[in-house]
Amino acid sequence: MTQTYNLAVVAGDGIGPEVTEQALRVLDQVAAQHDLAFARTEYDLGARRWHATGETLPQSVLDEIRGQDAILLGAVGDPSVPSGVLERGLLLKLRFELDHYVNLRPSKLYPGVPTPLAQSVVDKGDIDFVVVREGTEGPYVGNGGAIRVGTPQEVATEVSLNTAFGVERVVRDAFARAQARPRRKLTLVHKNNVLVHAGHLWSRTVDAVAAEFPEVAVDYLHVDAATIFLATDPARFDVIVTDNLFGDILTDLAAAITGGIGLAASGNVNPDRTAPSMFEPVHGSAPDIAGQSKADPTAAILSSALLLDHLGHPEAAAQISTAVEADIAARAGAASAPRSTQEVGEAIGTLVAGGVS
Amino acid sequence: MTQTYNLAVVAGDGIGPEVTEQALRVLDQVAAQHDLAFARTEYDLGARRWHATGETLPQSVLDEIRGQDAILLGAVGDPSVPSGVLERGLLLKLRFELDHYVNLRPSKLYPGVPTPLAQSVVDKGDIDFVVVREGTEGPYVGNGGAIRVGTPQEVATEVSLNTAFGVERVVRDAFARAQARPRRKLTLVHKNNVLVHAGHLWSRTVDAVAAEFPEVAVDYLHVDAATIFLATDPARFDVIVTDNLFGDILTDLAAAITGGIGLAASGNVNPDRTAPSMFEPVHGSAPDIAGQSKADPTAAILSSALLLDHLGHPEAAAQISTAVEADIAARAGAASAPRSTQEVGEAIGTLVAGGVS
Numbered sequence: 001m002t003q004t005y006n007l008a009v010v011a012g013d014g015i016g017p018e019v020t021e022q023a024l025r026v027l028d029q030v031a032a033q034h035d036l037a038f039a040r041t042e043y044d045l046g047a048r049r050w051h052a053t054g055e056t057l058p059q060s061v062l063d064e065i066r067g068q069d070a071i072l073l074g075a076v077g078d079p080s081v082p083s084g085v086l087e088r089g090l091l092l093k094l095r096f097e098l099d100h101y102v103n104l105r106p107s108k109l110y111p112g113v114p115t116p117l118a119q120s121v122v123d124k125g126d127i128d129f130v131v132v133r134e135g136t137e138g139p140y141v142g143n144g145g146a147i148r149v150g151t152p153q154e155v156a157t158e159v160s161l162n163t164a165f166g167v168e169r170v171v172r173d174a175f176a177r178a179q180a181r182p183r184r185k186l187t188l189v190h191k192n193n194v195l196v197h198a199g200h201l202w203s204r205t206v207d208a209v210a211a212e213f214p215e216v217a218v219d220y221l222h223v224d225a226a227t228i229f230l231a232t233d234p235a236r237f238d239v240i241v242t243d244n245l246f247g248d249i250l251t252d253l254a255a256a257i258t259g260g261i262g263l264a265a266s267g268n269v270n271p272d273r274t275a276p277s278m279f280e281p282v283h284g285s286a287p288d289i290a291g292q293s294k295a296d297p298t299a300a301i302l303s304s305a306l307l308l309d310h311l312g313h314p315e316a317a318a319q320i321s322t323a324v325e326a327d328i329a330a331r332a333g334a335a336s337a338p339r340s341t342q343e344v345g346e347a348i349g350t351l352v353a354g355g356v357s
Numbered sequence: 358m359t360q361t362y363n364l365a366v367v368a369g370d371g372i373g374p375e376v377t378e379q380a381l382r383v384l385d386q387v388a389a390q391h392d393l394a395f396a397r398t399e400y401d402l403g404a405r406r407w408h409a410t411g412e413t414l415p416q417s418v419l420d421e422i423r424g425q426d427a428i429l430l431g432a433v434g435d436p437s438v439p440s441g442v443l444e445r446g447l448l449l450k451l452r453f454e455l456d457h458y459v460n461l462r463p464s465k466l467y468p469g470v471p472t473p474l475a476q477s478v479v480d481k482g483d484i485d486f487v488v489v490r491e492g493t494e495g496p497y498v499g500n501g502g503a504i505r506v507g508t509p510q511e512v513a514t515e516v517s518l519n520t521a522f523g524v525e526r527v528v529r530d531a532f533a534r535a536q537a538r539p540r541r542k543l544t545l546v547h548k549n550n551v552l553v554h555a556g557h558l559w560s561r562t563v564d565a566v567a568a569e570f571p572e573v574a575v576d577y578l579h580v581d582a583a584t585i586f587l588a589t590d591p592a593r594f595d596v597i598v599t600d601n602l603f604g605d606i607l608t609d610l611a612a613a614i615t616g617g618i619g620l621a622a623s624g625n626v627n628p629d630r631t632a633p634s635m636f637e638p639v640h641g642s643a644p645d646i647a648g649q650s651k652a653d654p655t656a657a658i659l660s661s662a663l664l665l666d667h668l669g670h671p672e673a674a675a676q677i678s679t680a681v682e683a684d685i686a687a688r689a690g691a692a693s694a695p696r697s698t699q700e701v702g703e704a705i706g707t708l709v710a711g712g713v714s
């Protein structure tokens with residue numbers, strides 16, 4: 001009997017629709033092989049809608065999305081819309097309203113993938129880590145303001161809000177992930193020598209939860225030092241747990257060193273399943289190459305693998321990541337011309353159809 | 358006639374004293390050749406004093422330092438002191454009280470210096486940029502707090518404070534530096550799609566000041582994207598202007614890709630000269646190697662070059678940086694054993710004494 005999931009699709013702006021199309025193609029192919037089906041509802045959200053109606057995420061749409069089983073998102077943001085409107089009003093609104101407190105961002109350097117790092121760095125060991133980025137607190141809460149805007153007396157604030165409740169749940173999730181990985185190592189990244197209030201809350205929480213996971217080795221890095229290690233010895237990382245803003249920064253750098261944001265997938269996960277989780281590539285809408293079929297859909301495709309895993313289908317998920325790995329290996333071998341968005345999707349689709357697993 | 362400057366020396370913790378000793382040796386050598394002298398006052402500040410007296414920076418010491426012409430600082434921080442006590446109570450206190458609003462951090466990849474970047478990235482062009490990090494505002498103001506500490510109801514905040522006054526003066530300084538450099542390019546780094554209040558203040562200010570510098574080309578990057586470019590195409594940068602926290606993060610990464618924090622110098626500059634400026638290596642106190650004569654004093658030595666430049670002696674400053682460059686080139690050639698802190702200082706001192714300029 002086929003198990004059918006209701007899938008909200010928010011293709012969004014720029015290259016969002018192109019890469020989402022390929023992700024859906026591969027998702028449907030692998031689903032069919034596992035007696036799964038996705039009943040899609042497409043939501044027209046993003047720059048077009050904002051220009052047409054002034055809306056970013058109407059309450060009625062949010063309510064509808066809340067009833068779905070999962071969300072696949074392409075990309076959000078367009079230069080024609082003032083910076084922050086769609087990010088805060090749509091993307092972050094979804095993450096916050098749906099309580100996506102675990103923003104999961106795996107980084108793995110696949111064999112043959114070009115990296116900006118020197119061979120001597122790559123040779124230090126396998127680069128294969130996951131960043132557990134807090135998704136509902138920190139400097140992202142939108143708790144700031146400004147007075148006397150546009151005058152020489154302007155003052156603008158941004159408030160980072162951090163709660164024991166919010167920090168503990170994401171730290172516990174990160175420990176559980178570390179426990180389930182072979183190396184069992186967790187690194188807290190913060191800046192507790194400057195942001196002492198938030199930082200000490202994070203440090204104390206990690207110390208407390210560590211007692212429940214005696215097999216997990218724990219260390220701490222300031223965020224500035226963490227960027228050094230990402231550039232000089234990324235193999236040292238296994239699971240990183242960090243706040244919303246530091247996680248944003250570290251995961252772009254992590255993507256860069258593991259082949260670029262064309263390959264970086266992410267899940268905005270609500271581990272309590274009180275609302276649907278959302279899966280999206282780490283990359284943005286890349287308006288400069290939109291509509292030209294130049295975007296690499298691999299990150300979107302890998303995001304659909306994270307989606308399958310979250311829904312409880314790790315084998316189906318592995319089928320996608322294995323196909324992606326095979327495709328990447330094939331690319332690395334051939335000094336071929338760049339492929340179109342569709343060609344990459346088709347190639348991975350063919351590998352999935354071939355029953356690679 | 359010899360011009361004498363009053364120099365406050367805060368050697369600090371860990372490797373601070375070792376590297377400062379070498380910086381002072383080289384500074385004195387080059388000073389003598391330029392009819393300059395430094396009358397030093399050493400201030401016993403840091404972990405030892407805190408343990409002995411509970412003081413980080415007594416008002417009377419601050420008042421005395423305020424009367425000096427410049428400050429040379431080694432490093433601050435020790436694991437025996439709770440994280441944040443010395444950083445907030447001494448280092449940041451000096452930066453804030455002495456209005457060091459320009460935190461100047463040049464990055465240059467010298468020929469022959471090992472970098473973690475692939476040759477293909479290095480080949481893209483000369484890596485030679487400067488980060489102008491705001492030093493007296495942003496998330497570093499220490500404007501945060503916590504309630505119900507240690508309970509499940511704990512809430513901790515960190516407030517980023519940004520003023521038109523504070524942003525404009527550092528942005529104008531950065532434009533002036535860009536104007537004086539051959540490439541005349543300025544990149545604002547922020548996160549104005551999420552931190553919209555602070556971010557838009559920064560963006561509007563850059564737009565406004567740009568009108569005064571029509572020859573400077575301006576662009577903008579989100580902080581996450583900036584880390585990608587630092588890893589994949591650092592030659593794209595000339596002058597980066599950014600806030601206190603983003604500057605902290607970017608400059609460690611910048612140091613990593615240009616040979617490591619053993620080489621990264623910085624100036625905490627008060628361009629209005631209402632108080633002495635302070636020069637320090639970007640690296641920390643590295644307690645793990647303290648007292649072993651393993652620390653590379655190059656960053657401290659280069660910081661003394663920035664000090665000379667700030668005091669109006671660019672030729673003396675260039676003499677130091679040229680000597681450092683020659684020393685680095687010599688290191689790169691010889692596959693020699695690692696040198697002690699003192700040996701590096703002596704080698705650079707010899708090059709300076711040889712009248713390299």
Ligand SMILES: CC(C)[C@H](C(=O)O)[C@@H](O)C(=O)O
Pocket residue numbers: 077087088091092248282284550551581
């Ligand atoms: C688009 C932006 C709001 C977003 C973020 O900052 O979280 C993006 O950079 C990401 O990492 O998903």
Ligand SMILES: CC(C)[C@H](C(=O)O)[C@@H](O)C(=O)O
Pocket residue numbers: 193194224434444445448449605639641
């Ligand atoms: C030690 C610490 C407070 C300091 C900072 O965050 O500014 C250091 O990292 C630096 O970059 O000078």
